[in-house]
């Protein structure tokens with residue numbers, strides 16, 4: 001069935017937000033008496049939402065101990081504080097995002113963002129890059145009871161757009177996006193430049209890998225042409 005909506009992951013798909021996430025993580029680690037970690041390593045902690053990022057970052061400590069409840073709470077509060085200040089400072093749109101979103105819109109598709117990033121940080125980031133107007137729905141990590149890889153946020157975005165998962169396409173960068181899309185019964189494309197918890201996107205169960213959001217729009221146009229033939 002030809003899709004009438006496209007749902008996008010944010011971090012690692014539309015925007016390279018890792019520099020700011022890494023700066024906030026290292027500022028939090030400094031507060032907690034831990035040394036700074038390389039940005040690439042912090043990139044492998046991103047994807048399952050902010051609490052998991054903080055947990056993973058705190059578990060990287062000299063004794064290898066899992067952080068206790070108090071340390072976790074302190075770390076999370078510190079991270080949120082720093083990220084509030086740093087969000088959007090060094091973030092960048094990936095090449096092809098504006099062209100791709102414009103092409104999807106031209107083709108009459110409804111668009112949404114489904115991110116595990118908290119609501120406090122998502123609309124301001126989209127507004128900073130002038131992208132807010134593209135999206136009929138923005139579902140964040142704290143919008144629903146569950147985050148990706150649970151399908152609930154994708155199902156919620158579809159209902160906000162007035163469509164169903166069977167009529168939507170998901171575009172993401174990680175195993176969390178792919179598992180959520182599959183569980184929702186939605187076709188899914190992956191971009192290869194994101195985070196994917198440090199693993200190769202070629203091992204993901206996707207319908208295809210596209211080089212950019214602009215290429216995702218071309219992919220969908222091709223599929224629609226084939227299904228009309």
Ligand SMILES: O=C(O)COP(=O)(O)O
Nearest residue numbers: 010011047049115116117
């Ligand atoms: O906040 C995260 O862990 C990742 O956010 P994303 O779902 O936009 O990739």
